[in-house]
Amino acid sequence: MNTLIRNRFGTDEIEVKRDDLSKVTVVKYRVFELIHLLVEQYGYTTLNAITCADWIEEGHFAITYMLTTRARRHTFMVQTMIGREEAKIDSLTMLFPQAEIMERDLHEMYGIDFPGNGNLVELSLENWVHTPPLRREFDTLAFVNELHDFREGRDDNLDVKAEMKRLRALKKAAKEAAAKKEALKTEEKEEASQPSAAQKESGHGK
Amino acid sequence: MEEGFLIQQRQMESDLSSDTSHKSSVDFLMNWFRKRSIFVLAYGTGCGAIEMPPTFTSRYDAERLGIRGAATPRQADVIIVSGYCSYKTLRRIIRTYEQMANPKYVLALGSCTVNGGMYWDSYNTIKKLEDYIPVDMYVSGCMPRPESILEGFLALQKEIAEGKASSWQRYEENYEFYRKNQEKVLGRNVAPAYDADWYLYDGGL
Numbered sequence: 001m002n003t004l005i006r007n008r009f010g011t012d013e014i015e016v017k018r019d020d021l022s023k024v025t026v027v028k029y030r031v032f033e034l035i036h037l038l039v040e041q042y043g044y045t046t047l048n049a050i051t052c053a054d055w056i057e058e059g060h061f062a063i064t065y066m067l068t069t070r071a072r073r074h075t076f077m078v079q080t081m082i083g084r085e086e087a088k089i090d091s092l093t094m095l096f097p098q099a100e101i102m103e104r105d106l107h108e109m110y111g112i113d114f115p116g117n118g119n120l121v122e123l124s125l126e127n128w129v130h131t132p133p134l135r136r137e138f139d140t141l142a143f144v145n146e147l148h149d150f151r152e153g154r155d156d157n158l159d160v161k162a163e164m165k166r167l168r169a170l171k172k173a174a175k176e177a178a179a180k181k182e183a184l185k186t187e188e189k190e191e192a193s194q195p196s197a198a199q200k201e202s203g204h205g206k
Numbered sequence: 207m208e209e210g211f212l213i214q215q216r217q218m219e220s221d222l223s224s225d226t227s228h229k230s231s232v233d234f235l236m237n238w239f240r241k242r243s244i245f246v247l248a249y250g251t252g253c254g255a256i257e258m259p260p261t262f263t264s265r266y267d268a269e270r271l272g273i274r275g276a277a278t279p280r281q282a283d284v285i286i287v288s289g290y291c292s293y294k295t296l297r298r299i300i301r302t303y304e305q306m307a308n309p310k311y312v313l314a315l316g317s318c319t320v321n322g323g324m325y326w327d328s329y330n331t332i333k334k335l336e337d338y339i340p341v342d343m344y345v346s347g348c349m350p351r352p353e354s355i356l357e358g359f360l361a362l363q364k365e366i367a368e369g370k371a372s373s374w375q376r377y378e379e380n381y382e383f384y385r386k387n388q389e390k391v392l393g394r395n396v397a398p399a400y401d402a403d404w405y406l407y408d409g410g411l
Contacts (some may be wrong), residue, residue, distance in 0.1 A: 147390065
């Protein structure tokens, strides 16, 4: 199976991550051919997830389809790269109807277009007009600072780090003092017990 | 057992200390009735909702203090905003709050409602609840235990008895201020539309 995929799809290597997990990277226009092959011939009948990673430095999104066999023995990760500008890849809903909601999620969070999916409406956000929030060029902090102002701390609030340092030092000092005291006590005890032992010995001797 | 006893004790003490001498006896009675029958809207907005069932059931038994659940906003006196509050939830909270009848009170649980909490840099949650709806009592903590929630309720009861809890009046007087803040994060259509598109037609959930 691995050699067949290698020969047919011209991929370098099928990466075996674990006994039950392999990963293969193919070009964008052959993804569905490969998925179809896996589904029809090798029994990868379950679509677990469609995930996306934003590689902003390389300028592409890595989209991964995770397929599992019927007996849940093996999972295949089929990965493909699509450009970040006008990100677009065909919908998988023809093969897996459940891909619809996963694609809806990716569309909302990354702004990827899925031609063929007729239901790309918003999923968990509402009236979102900015950059899709999980794209890495979206500056969350700037967005928050623009919309919100933060409450100032109390007048008597303390710097947490400095305070923790101080408390730790105090604790350490107390521990050392206690250890010193203990050591003194044992010394005194030993001092007290030694002469008595000597007396005992001497008494014994008599 | 001990916590319950201590709380009852404190409530009795707070009854003695509340200053109601400047009020008329009618006001005193009205406030007393309001204080002793707080109906809380059964509505949870965030993770803090998980602390409410133990508060209202037999372990902490808030009903012995006159605090109990209400099914709809129109029957409720108190809305608890429990924990983080996303923009989408804020719409529903505003709609619910405006449906409630006066007098109405808002109890905010958790550090998220105070200053954003651990979601201080999130793109989808509000940071200070009091900018959008008036808040009577904050209960801080992440999450506040049922004891803290009960203490918050007792503090609220004390304010009601003294006639100080008047957030709904603040909302009416400063409506422009609240509306401006709501529109800043939610856009022009603050309240969600009453339609059944999501349910009736294809293209919904």
